[in-house]
Amino acid sequence: MDKLTVARTAKEARLRQRAVVVWFYGLSGAGKSTLALGLDERLTSAGFFTTLLDGDAMRQGLSRGLGFSDADRAENLRRAAETARLFLQNGVITLGAFISPLRVHRALVREIIGPADLIEVYVSASFATCAQRDTKGLYARAASGSVRQFTGKDSGFEVPGPEESPLAIDSERQSVAACLDQLWARVQPCITL
Amino acid sequence: MDKLTVARTAKEARLRQRAVVVWFYGLSGAGKSTLALGLDERLTSAGFFTTLLDGDAMRQGLSRGLGFSDADRAENLRRAAETARLFLQNGVITLGAFISPLRVHRALVREIIGPADLIEVYVSASFATCAQRDTKGLYARAASGSVRQFTGKDSGFEVPGPEESPLAIDSERQSVAACLDQLWARVQPCITL
Numbered sequence: 001m002d003k004l005t006v007a008r009t010a011k012e013a014r015l016r017q018r019a020v021v022v023w024f025y026g027l028s029g030a031g032k033s034t035l036a037l038g039l040d041e042r043l044t045s046a047g048f049f050t051t052l053l054d055g056d057a058m059r060q061g062l063s064r065g066l067g068f069s070d071a072d073r074a075e076n077l078r079r080a081a082e083t084a085r086l087f088l089q090n091g092v093i094t095l096g097a098f099i100s101p102l103r104v105h106r107a108l109v110r111e112i113i114g115p116a117d118l119i120e121v122y123v124s125a126s127f128a129t130c131a132q133r134d135t136k137g138l139y140a141r142a143a144s145g146s147v148r149q150f151t152g153k154d155s156g157f158e159v160p161g162p163e164e165s166p167l168a169i170d171s172e173r174q175s176v177a178a179c180l181d182q183l184w185a186r187v188q189p190c191i192t193l
Numbered sequence: 194m195d196k197l198t199v200a201r202t203a204k205e206a207r208l209r210q211r212a213v214v215v216w217f218y219g220l221s222g223a224g225k226s227t228l229a230l231g232l233d234e235r236l237t238s239a240g241f242f243t244t245l246l247d248g249d250a251m252r253q254g255l256s257r258g259l260g261f262s263d264a265d266r267a268e269n270l271r272r273a274a275e276t277a278r279l280f281l282q283n284g285v286i287t288l289g290a291f292i293s294p295l296r297v298h299r300a301l302v303r304e305i306i307g308p309a310d311l312i313e314v315y316v317s318a319s320f321a322t323c324a325q326r327d328t329k330g331l332y333a334r335a336a337s338g339s340v341r342q343f344t345g346k347d348s349g350f351e352v353p354g355p356e357e358s359p360l361a362i363d364s365e366r367q368s369v370a371a372c373l374d375q376l377w378a379r380v381q382p383c384i385t386l
Contacts, residue, residue, distance in 0.1 A: 014242060049207060051283050061275040062255065082254040083276065090244045092283070 011091030015049045018191050019091045021084045021113045022183075025100035026123035027157055028138055029130030031171035031179070032097040035123060038180045039187065040095055048191060050093045053080055058098075077105050081112040088117055093191055101157040106164060119187060120166035122159075123179075129172050204284030208242045211384050212284045214277045214306045215376075218293035219316035220350055221331055222323030224364035224372070225290040228316060231373045232380065233288055241384060243286045246273055251291075270298050274305040281310055286384055294350040299357060312380060313359035315352075316372075322365050 024032040043050050062079050066072040087094040131139040167186050169179050217225040236243050255272050259265040280287040324332040360379050362372050
């Protein structure tokens with residue numbers, strides 16, 4: 001057991017929890033941030049110690065200067081995963097909400113975090129539903145051409161492949177509360193010491 | 194008070210501490226990592242919740258791919274400071290040990306962290322002493338020409354200017370224990386709720 005591992009175990013004991021990374025992915029508007037925030041609140045209320053990373057926070061800080069080309073998106077995700085890993089190593093339950101459109105993106109996250117410490121959550125809703133919700137007004141801007149390389153329009157989103165086995169959450173047919181119950185049932189047993 | 198501030202305050206309450214960033218800078222071999230590790234141990238023993246960021250960890254993770262040009266060093270420090278800021282926002286006492294050779298580097302760190310949450314620590318020892326200690330074997334390699342742009346040889350280290358007011362720790366004339374006492378006296382009052 002290396003020094004880092006000892007430090008993590010000690011920190012987990014101090015926080016009275018086992019750390020994991022919960023990685024939410026899916027189309028913009030599918031409900032990733034809503035569910036991550038909701039889970040964060042439930043965890044915090046139950047006494048767990050968490051952090052939440054999302055695309056906006058990364059873009060304003062660690063990923064400042066990166067654009068939306070394929071290479072820059074991959075680098076943004078790499079940095080997000082490395083950041084999640086740092087919090088994990090410090091015993092903190094870490095929630096990440098990132099579109100992560102391609103299978104190679106999810107593979108990169110898996111490689112950096114390590115599968116034993118990672119819970120992948122695929123939040124799904126149809127493109128039409130996401131466009132109708134349009135939480136950030138991005139679909140409207142994409143339709144008018146003012147947002148380029150928008151996932152689902154100019155650049156593709158790959159649904160989870162057979163080699164992936166995320167927790168699949170259908171945010172179109174389920175209420176937020178039902179989605180959160182599904183999440184809680186999956187996450188809670190993994191974080192209890 | 195924005196959402197982030199509320200979250201930080203709640204996390205600080207949960208951890209029973211006020212978060213700060215302690216940023217150690219100085220020549221390679223001056224004792225930054227030794228003192229950061231020593232302070233980390235004292236803080237942890239006293240029940241505080243901390244994290245320690247250093248150059249090696251950054252280079253292996255978030256800063257992978259960056260080199261040692263002036264621009265890449267500045268970018269490495271920027272990412273380190275952004276990472277420290279994330280931990281700070283989560284209520285975690287964060288220790289960073291980075292050479293941070295130039296005044297503009299320290300100004301960047303100050304800008305990202307914010308002066309109210311930052312304790313700057315200048316760890317000093319003469320170039321001759323650092324070269325004699327040569328903790329990482331870098332001085333020997335620099336002398337043989339196999340490490341380029343080595344601070345203190347090819348690239349300069351700027352001692353703190355009049356606009357800077359770090360806690361100055363002389364690791365050459367003081368024992369490690371005495372340095373840690375000096376650190377503790379400065380840090381402890383800032384982190385107690």
